[in-house]
Structure formats: structure tokens, C-alpha cells
Amino acid sequence: MARVRYIGARPVTVPELGGRAIEPDQVVEVPDERFDGYVCQPTVWEPIEEPREPEPAAPAAMKKTAAKPRKEG
Template sequence: MARVRFIGPEPVTVPELGSHEVQPDEVVEVPDARFEGYVCQPGTWEAVEEPRSPEPDQTELAPLAKKTAARPQKEN
């Protein structure tokens, strides 16, 4: 999980964090996939700890779809 600091002037309730009330200058953990959604608001949030990149051997790849070769069309 990534971490961000709330730099707003008043407490806010963040539904994504289980309706947790975040206080000014509080550091909270956010899902790695949502990190950019917080730090793109520089007047409200600042990055503390960026998401870790997955280890190369732990990266899960989706299997490729199998395709068959196209058959030539028959001429009548």
C-alpha cells in the first residue's frame, strides 16, 4: 500500500478509506492502484511513500488467447 499525507485545512471524510475522517497533516495508506488519484490533487494530498513496483518474478501475466490460422477461401 502507498501512503499519502492530507494537507488540507480541515478534516475530511474519505469514503474510499472506509469513511475514515482524515485530519490535517495525517498520513494514511491508500491502495497502490489509487495512489495517482490522490497525488494528482497537490493542494490536498502529498506523496509520502509511492507504490512499490511488483517484483519481476511476481508479476502475473494474463494468458494469451489462442488463435487458429485462417483457412484460405475455396473458389467455386
Template sequence: MARVRYVGPEPVTVPELGRIVEPDEIVQVPDERFEGYACQLGTWEPIEEPKDETPPAAPVKKTAAKASQKTEG
């Protein structure tokens, strides 16, 4: 999960988190909702971006091209 800091001046209720967040408090937010918090620079400060959980792609095995099998007749 990603993390953001609430930079507002007074406590705020955050329904998505199901609780009140205090000023200067760091909270965890769902990765898919991180941008929704991070774009509100006057209210939230990004602390830890979502981790890319996609595993690296398997290396592709390169082989030599086969010769054409065309025959003229």
C-alpha cells in the same frame, strides 16, 4: 500500500478509506489509487509511492546461432 499526507485545512471524510482524515495526517492508500491522490497537490502530498512488486525478469540464456541446414540438389 502507498502513503499520502492530507494537507487540507480541516478534517475530511474519505469514503474510500472509510473514515475521517485529519489535517497533516499520513494515511495508506491502495497502490492502484495512489495517482488519484498524488495528482491533487493542494489536498494530498505523496509520501511513499507504490512499490513495484513485479519480480525482475529471468536472465535470457544466449546461445550461438545454428548453421543453415539448406542443401541444394
């Protein structure tokens, strides 16, 4: 989770954070994927800890088909 500081002048309620009341100068955790939605408002929020880089996904295992039995006869 990323972290931002609320730098507004008055307490606000943030529905996205469970309807919590956020006080001026309070640092809160926000979902990594929503970090940009907060810091794009520089008069209200300032970044404290940016989202972590996602770990690279392991390559998908290749599926192998079963060999068909040979028909003798």
C-alpha cells in the same frame, strides 16, 4: 500500500478509506493502484511513500499434452 499526507485545512471523510475522518497533516495508507488519484490533487495530498514496483510475474508453465498411445495391430 502507498502513503500520502492530507494537507487540507479541515478534516475530511474519505469514503474510499472506509469512511474514515482524516485530519490535517495526517498520513494514511492508500491502495497502490489509487495513489495517483490522490497525488494528482497537490493542494490536498502530498506523496509520502510511492507504490512499490510490482514483482515480475513468473512465466506461465507451458502446458504439455499427453502423448497418444500407439495403436499396434
